[in-house]
Amino acid sequence: MESRSYDIVIIGGGVMGSAAAYYLTLADRALKVAVVERDPTYAKSSTTLSMANARIQFSLRQNVEISMYALEILETFEEEMAVEGFKPGISYRREGNLFMVDGRGREAALAALAMQQELGCRVEWWEPEQIRDRYPLYDTEGYVGGTFGRRDGHFDAYAFLMGYKAKARSQGVVYLKDEAVEILSGEGAVQGVRLKSGDTLNAGIVINCAGAWCADIARTAGVSLPVQPTNRQVFALDTAVKPDTPLPLTILPSGLYFRSETGGLILLGKSMPDDPVGYDFGWDDKRFMETLWLELAEFVPGFDRLKLVRGWGGLYAVNTLDGNAILGEWPGMKGLYLANGFSGHGLQQAPAVGRYLMELITGKPHALDLSIFQPERIIEKKPLSEGGLV
Incomplete structure (x- = not known):
């Protein structure tokens, strides 16, 4: 059994976790970031099994703004994510x-x-x-x-994920093939993550990017998510x-x-x-x-x-409260950040969410104010309304 220390541990190495890792280390190369992913083949990842669509048509303004950023990123993604001359080919098809x-x-x-x-x-x-x-x-x-x-339009979701992952690794992010089985906490703050292998990752910040498995791992920290x-x-x-x-x-x-x-x-x-x-x-x-x-x-x-x-x-x-993201630090649990409940929109929302998590954690100004998705509404049971399109 081994104990290691990091600044940040991200649970889940799909597109959400990898985008967060990329933006965090882009902002501060000195950060020690580990991403825990139990299946690096991504055979059952929601990222790779999706229809890989990006759309601007939401009726909640913040969701539209998130998508506007995603479309910007898709235009230049292959160049921005190049590592040692290799560019990920995401085959972005703007067919509407x-x-x-x-x-x-x-x-x-x-x-x-x-x-x-x-x-x-x-x-x-x-x-x-x-x-x-x-x-x-x-x-x-x-x-x-x-x-x-x-x-x-639509694009190659696997290549998109691999682009973020390769770039994050080139910036010093460590990817660990293991399963997070418990978020360690005490006195109202996270302390790290216990892995299935028996190893412990010590960290003052843990980000839950576990996708469809997010509620299970959140429960180990006493957090109940309607996902x-x-x-x-x-x-x-x-x-x-x-x-x-x-x-x-x-x-x-x-x-x-x-x-x-x-x-x-x-x-x-x-x-x-x-x-x-x-x-x-x-x-x-x-x-x-x-x-x-x-x-x-x-x-x-x-x-x-x-x-x-x-x-x-x-x-x-699926966020059964309102079908929208649960994004931000969980009240009463310092250092536990959530990026959960995207209800099928996660792939296209990953760029803006990854950037927003970086801004929350590093204290940088927000390019987009996504506080409407903060976890407080889950506790207060106050759903957001799309007013039409979902």
Whole structure:
């Protein structure tokens, strides 16, 4: 058994933990930072199992500002994360996000659009005929229009993560293959982390970036988080009719979403009330065949003939209070910082969150004020409202 000392220990080496490690050591190379990751293959990481989308279209101003920063980062990421001449190829495809709007959602969509445009976002309102002209496979009957984000798109999530990780390591961050089993604390302050191997990491600052596992490790410090690991499934489809141009990530009011993927495939998913809670990575082809296919073919009649190529299940860290981030130092536990409960938005929010954690810990001025996500609201049970889009 070994005991080592660091300034900061980060639990979880996915994109959130790696972004935090990068920004911390970018700000202060003298910091001794360790990242604990039990699976460096990231086979079950929410980062790598996501559809890797970045979108500007939220109706909570701070979420929009977070995404604006993410889009800036994506533009220059490969150059900024270069290590010894090697650049991570993230394949950022700016194919857009299209939110279809029906009559019930029109008012909320227009209010969100006005706010986004006020912030300088490149988001437009499209009438149904504009949508059909651009994407003739779509049946817009029953829709009043849609909002289209031109700079939104998708990218290689694994390369994005590896870019942050490699750069963080080049700045002195130590990555440890182990599992954090207990946050050590005493007298209202964290003291470090105990690992499954039996080793102890002493630190006055611990950051919980454990994703879908965050509530389990937080509980060892007496902290109760309303975050559930929830199974989300993605299906890869080979359609008989192929679009003439790549389809944007298209989101229907029901929550069904799909987009083009390389190789001529379509990726599709939908969060559903009966999604399993727990560490379930399974996927069910019957869900697609019996439910989702019908909904997809109603909106895209040309997709009535297709082949289900494969599927997979990953985990959302669902904040059951309000679906938004829990971000900042936990009240009454000095040195315990949280970056949890992103509910499917974590990948695109990692750059801004990593920077914000650095600012909190080092005392630097905030580029973005993200105090609205502070953990106090969890204790007070005061949820944030998106007012429409989630």
